Amino acid sequence: MIAIIDYGSGNLASVEKALHGVVTSDPYKIDMADKIVFPGAGSFSAAVSGIKNIRDIIIEKIRNGTPYLGICLGLEILFSESEEGPGTGLSFFNERLKRFKKGIHMGWNTVEFNDNIIFSGIKKGEYFYFVHRYYAPLGSYTCGKTFFNGYFTSFININNIYAVQFHPEKSGEPGLKLLRNFGELA
Amino acid sequence: MLAKRIIAALDVRNGRVVKGVRFMDIKDAGDPVENAVIYQDQGADEIVFLDISATDEKRDIMIDLVKSVSRELNIPFTVGGGIRSVKTALNLLREGCDKVFLNTYAIENPWIIKEISRETGSANLVIAVDAMYNNGYYVYKNAGRINSGLKLNEWLPLAEYLGAGEILLTSIDSDGTMKGFDNRLISEASSMIDIPVIASGGAGKPEHFLDAFMAGASGALAASILHFKINTVNDIKRYLRSNGVNVRL
Numbered sequence: 001m002i003a004i005i006d007y008g009s010g011n012l013a014s015v016e017k018a019l020h021g022v023v024t025s026d027p028y029k030i031d032m033a034d035k036i037v038f039p040g041a042g043s044f045s046a047a048v049s050g051i052k053n054i055r056d057i058i059i060e061k062i063r064n065g066t067p068y069l070g071i072c073l074g075l076e077i078l079f080s081e082s083e084e085g086p087g088t089g090l091s092f093f094n095e096r097l098k099r100f101k102k103g104i105h106m107g108w109n110t111v112e113f114n115d116n117i118i119f120s121g122i123k124k125g126e127y128f129y130f131v132h133r134y135y136a137p138l139g140s141y142t143c144g145k146t147f148f149n150g151y152f153t154s155f156i157n158i159n160n161i162y163a164v165q166f167h168p169e170k171s172g173e174p175g176l177k178l179l180r181n182f183g184e185l186a
Numbered sequence: 187m188l189a190k191r192i193i194a195a196l197d198v199r200n201g202r203v204v205k206g207v208r209f210m211d212i213k214d215a216g217d218p219v220e221n222a223v224i225y226q227d228q229g230a231d232e233i234v235f236l237d238i239s240a241t242d243e244k245r246d247i248m249i250d251l252v253k254s255v256s257r258e259l260n261i262p263f264t265v266g267g268g269i270r271s272v273k274t275a276l277n278l279l280r281e282g283c284d285k286v287f288l289n290t291y292a293i294e295n296p297w298i299i300k301e302i303s304r305e306t307g308s309a310n311l312v313i314a315v316d317a318m319y320n321n322g323y324y325v326y327k328n329a330g331r332i333n334s335g336l337k338l339n340e341w342l343p344l345a346e347y348l349g350a351g352e353i354l355l356t357s358i359d360s361d362g363t364m365k366g367f368d369n370r371l372i373s374e375a376s377s378m379i380d381i382p383v384i385a386s387g388g389a390g391k392p393e394h395f396l397d398a399f400m401a402g403a404s405g406a407l408a409a410s411i412l413h414f415k416i417n418t419v420n421d422i423k424r425y426l427r428s429n430g431v432n433v434r435l
Contacts, residue, residue, distance in 0.1 A: 012282075013253070013256040013257060013281070013282040014256055014257075014259075014260060014282065017257060018260075041279075041284075041306065041307060041309065041310055042305070042306050042307050042310075043304075043305075043306075043307045046305070102380045103380040103381055103382070104308070104309055104351050104352070104381055104382065105188070106309060106351065106352060106382055106404070107188050107189060107190075107191050107231070107382070107404065107405065108188070108189040108191065108231055108434045109187065109188045109189065110187070127189055127434040129231075129261065129262055131262070131284070131309045131310075131351075132309060133307070133308065133309060133351075147187060148188055167262075169260065170260060170261055170262045170284065171260070171261075172226075172260055172261055173260075175260065176260060
């Protein structure tokens, strides 16, 4: 069972449809899950307080090797803190998320990604849909990067942790392919 | 590099798509989901639904629309028209639309921009602005009927400051003419703010989109040109690409 974490931020219908997962905020169901997807839009601080009751179980599941896919805010929450507001994220990466100096990164952009199982069958140069104002700087965790007033991290994969800054569920066929690839991970 | 967006716009009344010329001759044009999927398949980057109904059941109809559209679309979509509370905006986002837009109500109650963006982040909040030239650009409300007295260069920076994530900018002068966007309006607006400006009103041929992007638009709305099957989204994008514009094809 794929648990799609619901902390009250919405936009889950299309993720649910693409992955046939179960939308839940129930720690017991998350504990039973074979895979975890953390989708999300909204602010860092709101997510930090929204997951208060399931924070420990998510961290434990990730440490135990359960495949995790973070989408947008689900990537950002892996970091320790954000310029967006107070609160401590899951802190798998001890970096502070930054705010774009100018504007919002909104629209379709490309990802320069390293070959990876969840990008299999996806052409280099495909466009994905982004909408965010805060970003993860480049780091040792960066496996894909995107250019918007400079490069930022748009794809992370370390062991069982996968995370994308774009919205695969809103990115047409290439995005659905990525979700299916995650769903088929052994 | 960030691509320029072609956004297909659908007017919806009581849950059905309607098509008309300048609010005249309004005809039923079918199911919103079917229409949206056609434009998605043509390569539209986003869909905007403008709810023009005026019934008491409107809110429920919008929720139903959002639910059915979010099941079928795998590109982003925006919903607006008559949103008058934070709660309604949040409910619509919760049910699966990607962005909501506000117009008249935000002009009358600017603080709502702050309240919504504080909850959802500003990326999900679009402010729709209807502008007309009258010795400088002025912002109109109530579907373009009433001059709010606000100048464009007062309203756009305020909306951005309060947390708007994007401006959907319609030129009342060029809307429905199919003679091209108001490029001066686009250019002036783009220089006032850092958030994306979506050009709306006047597109009749692919060249018009090129002009709008040259003027500074991040995206451009296509309505009549698509509804009357003059061009497909794909036609427009091919033309743009052959003229050096970065589009998703």
